[in-house]
Amino acid sequence: MIRILLIAILISAFSQSQAQKWVKPNTASTQYPKTVDRPKLVVGFVVDQMRWDYLYRFYDRYSKGGFKRLINEGFSAENTFIPYTPTQTAPGHASIYTGSVPALNGIIANSWYDPMVGRDMYCVEDKSQKTVGSTSNAGLMSPKNLQVNTITDELRIATNFQSKVISISMKDRGSILPGGHSANGAYWHDGMSGNWITSTHYMDKLPTWVNEYNALKEGDRFFSKDWNTLYPIETYLNSDSNDVVYEGRFKDESGSSFPHATKQYIGKNNEMIKSLPYGNTMTIDFAKLAVEKEGLGKDDITDFLAISCSSTDYIGHQFGPNSIEIEDTYLRLDRDLEELFNYLDKTVGKGNYLFFISADHGVAHAPEFLAKNKIPAERFTSRSLYRGLDTLMQQKFQLKKAIITVTNDQVIFDHEVIENSKLDFTTVKNTAINYLKKQKSVSNAIDLTNLQNTTLPTELKTRLANGYNPKLSGDIQIINHAAWYNSSSPSGIGHGGWYNYDSHIPLVFLGWNVKPGKTSKQYYMTDITATLATMLRIQMPNGCIGTPITEITQ
Structure with missing residues (x-):
């Protein structure tokens, strides 16, 4: 009986000691925000x-x-x-x-x-x-x-x-x-x-x-x-x-x-x-x-509230940034x-x-504005690249309408036409790439499906990869020289490249x-x-x- 009483006393003393060490927080005084702090409007x-x-x-x-x-x-x-x-x-x-x-x-x-x-x-x-x-x-x-x-x-x-x-x-x-x-x-x-x-x-x-x-x-x-x-x-x-x-x-x-x-x-x-x-x-x-x-x-x-001012773009295209x-x-x-x-x-x-x-x-700056100030720049048209590639495909491989379009600086092939011809698609692409690299306006041409093995500055390679969607993008990426502008018009200017003036x-x-x-x-x-x-x-x-x-x- 005495042993049981001593154990009870020890347990009680231990519990009181622990109670002194741990104090339940006063939830009434704890500063919890009633709502998340946010602005009224973005x-x-x-x-x-x-x-x-x-x-x-x-x-x-x-x-x-x-x-x-x-x-x-x-x-x-x-x-x-x-x-x-x-x-x-x-x-x-x-x-x-x-x-x-x-x-x-x-x-x-x-x-x-x-x-x-x-x-x-x-x-x-x-x-x-x-x-x-x-x-x-x-x-x-x-x-x-x-x-x-x-x-x-x-x-x-x-x-x-x-x-x-x-x-x-x-x-x-x-x-x-x-x-x-x-x-x-x-x-x-x-x-x-x-x-x-x-x-x-x-x-x-x-x-x-x-x-x-x-x-x-x-x-x-x-x-x-x-x-x-x-x-x-x-x-x-x-x-x-x-x-x-x-x-x-x-x-x-x-x-x-x-x-x-x-x-x-x-x-x-x-x-x-x-x-x-x-x-x-x-x-x-x-x-x-x-x-x-x-x-x-x-x-x-x-x-x-999302606002986008568009007139700056229309005016910029027509008259240029200068x-x-x-x-x-x-x-x-x-x-x-x-x-x-x-x-x-x-x-x-x-x-x-x-x-x-x-x-x-x-x-970009208008090429003529740069040229008159002795800075290299020219106009060209992707239409001329398309015609040259189309002629090449017919002469080299006897392929008609093998290229659907050249758009957004990308070449898009008709895969069905090439497949039916029993030609190796990689060979066709490499032929097109070699042709493009020889064109005056082109700095480089890249096989987008082999981007990881291409020798390019890391920043440019990353930007090309970020822009490549395998279900929607083309087959070859054309990289134009800096300040070269794709336009069939003798006036106005645009954008689209990776260079600093656009990015x-x-x-x-x-x-x-x-x-x-x-x-x-x-x-x-x-x-x-x-x-x-x-x-x-x-x-x-x-x-x-x-x-x-x-x-x-x-």
Whole structure:
């Protein structure tokens, strides 16, 4: 009995000792956040065809509240690049918002030859849909071809689809791909009617506020202004001459110089608004209206507004990056940005929204501009490469129509024709590659199925691999010389290559939880979504291969 009593006393003493060592936390005083800390609104702002150097080239002429506010109050990743080729609008928007690359997301170009259907495929085409807001076919679109999801999709998932996502662009692909698969609304401009329209993928009828805006015919109001320079033309010292032969011309104009008469388009050519800086203004005006009417950023559930300004691309293609037209376009966009920031400060609250600006691609200089300044550059046409290859196939192998097309700097063979000929496909490809390497415009030609064994700089090999989708891409990749531009026109300019003028893009974050600063570390377009996911504390999109920009997220 005494032994039992002693054991009980020892157990009791041990228990009291342990109780003194372990103290139950006071859950009432423990600081657990009631909700995840996120901004009220995220605004993604993509400027189509914006070269990185535009941030600084026109810096002295920018207002304090536009691009200068971005640079001085935001965080800039100064060396941000596109990690794939070709550098085009659709892959750019897709990669920014998925954190993925064409090899994974399926958007390998603006359009491509699809061997499964035996024809060209437009990046966002979907003939199972119908146009909403117009009688045209401009709404037969959806994100169906995008094989992964987006940061906007992940935000919707993270909030049990309570977050609202609205995407806006003059271009269908500039709206649809950022909005992702589950956007509440994606709107783009219909050149036939002049309306902002959408697709039955999103809704069966336009909201009242969109119909009311369309009824205003704002495009005609902008056309009535004509287009002259914002400031005296003699102050545009960062640009080429006012009228040069390698700049494109508007219809019915005898030259490319200012002023540009636009009143002629009123009620006749709604598509032309895209080729004027007013297209950017109209896009941003419509986006501000969406914030108001859709109640974006009005509660504690984070919303997302994706804006893509497309007029910069149309104007850049026509006049080139050294034109007075481009300088004037960015000075006007600077004012539009200032108005957007002021509006967001007032409606959502300064510090309550997270803003980022980037670009889908850059642009080359006009070859003639470089040549007159003694820098090597020329024009060529892929059509001439196609004809030469076709002739070679007939003479060397007696093969007719062995090559379907040369597109996106890739050669696409008709595999069935070659298979039926009993020829060795590797021999045929190598013959074509050897021919291409001898052409004046070509720096190199690569068998895409044997890329890993090709001697190339690691960076270029990676970009080619990231752009190669085995179900959609061609057989041979053509790498053109730097500053050589594929064009059948004697004027205008474009993009698509891996070189820095096409692949070095701006990336600046501003607002919620962003401290001013810069980094010279190399980052990629795919890192934008990874950074957003980290800041918002949500899952990265399912195809994301990017890494967070730690200078921002830490």
